[in-house]
Amino acid sequence: MLRIEGLSCGYGAATVLHELSMQVERGEVVALIGPNGAGKTTTLQCIAGHVPAKRGKTTFADEDLTARAPQERVRMGIAISPEGRKLFGDMTVRENLIVGGYSRPSGATAANLRRVLDLFPRLEERFGSLGRTLSGGEQQMVAIGRALMAEPRLLLIDELSLGLMPKNVDICYQALRKLRGAGIAILLVEQNLTKALEFSDRVYVMDTGRLVWSGTSGEARSRHDLADLILGHASEITA
Numbered sequence: 743m744l745r746i747e748g749l750s751c752g753y754g755a756a757t758v759l760h761e762l763s764m765q766v767e768r769g770e771v772v773a774l775i776g777p778n779g780a781g782k783t784t785t786l787q788c789i790a791g792h793v794p795a796k797r798g799k800t801t802f803a804d805e806d807l808t809a810r811a812p813q814e815r816v817r818m819g820i821a822i823s824p825e826g827r828k829l830f831g832d833m834t835v836r837e838n839l840i841v842g843g844y845s846r847p848s849g850a851t852a853a854n855l856r857r858v859l860d861l862f863p864r865l866e867e868r869f870g871s872l873g874r875t876l877s878g879g880e881q882q883m884v885a886i887g888r889a890l891m892a893e894p895r896l897l898l899i900d901e902l903s904l905g906l907m908p909k910n911v912d913i914c915y916q917a918l919r920k921l922r923g924a925g926i927a928i929l930l931v932e933q934n935l936t937k938a939l940e941f942s943d944r945v946y947v948m949d950t951g952r953l954v955w956s957g958t959s960g961e962a963r964s965r966h967d968l969a970d971l972i973l974g975h976a977s978e979i980t981a
């Protein structure tokens with residue numbers, strides 16, 4: 743469904759991603775892992791259209807994304823839960839969620855809100871609370887919920903569990919399991935390697951803006967050198 747070929751992108755004159763190629767198939771869960779500064783966030787932001795491509799081709803459901811603005815990509819079915827969650831602190835949970843549905847007809851809002859609240863019952867209790875009063879876990883639920891308001895076919899999630907209490911990490915993964923069951927593809931950036939490899943079908947490993955390994959999550963679980971690379975205990979993988 744998502745096909746990236748030879749993608750290079752960066753900020754201003756600096757190129758951060760070099761010749762990246764990856765795919766996500768319909769309904770697939772793919773983990774994107776790598777040490778700090780590898781380019782994971784840049785990759786997701788480039789897919790979402792917030793960082794422009796310098797070279798290469800990206801298609802989604804066989805449509806070329808190159809000239810598509812971020813809001814068009816949302817309409818096509820790509821939604822992102824960004825690193826740091828990026829909620830509006832002075833808006834309520836309800837308002838933050840509604841922002842995510844701007845690409846859908848207003849008649850769809852009520853049903854989409856209901857779906858998000860069924861997925862994250864905690865948000866119903868916090869529905870009128872301001873974004874800045876939420877715990878990290880609640881913020882992550884809102885960020886995922888906001889993305890779901892766009893009815894995506896591909897959900898990009900940047901750092902799902904970073905800074906969350908274990909209980910909230912579990913709640914978020916339970917929700918992702920339901921989304922996967924509903925056929926939504928997920929491209930997941932996750933620093934918790936165990937969680938990432940448990941939950942995903944396939945894995946891409948990045949380092950300094952390049953893909954250095956890809957394979958099934960089962961294969962990745964038996965590769966201790968991947969963990970060493972991601973934890974910064976090794977500067978490259980061995981084979």
Ligand SMILES: Nc1ncnc2c1ncn2[C@@H]1O[C@H](COP(=O)(O)OP(=O)(O)O)[C@@H](O)[C@H]1O
Binds near residue numbers: 753758781
């Ligand atoms: N807004 C930006 N402007 C300039 N350089 C950036 C910006 N954001 C990230 N970078 C650089 O791009 C590289 C990749 O960063 P990033 O995609 O955030 O990595 P990751 O998410 O894997 O930690 C890093 O060297 C980082 O310093």
Ligand SMILES: [Mg+2]
Binds near residue numbers: 782783784825900
């Ligand atoms: Mg990042």
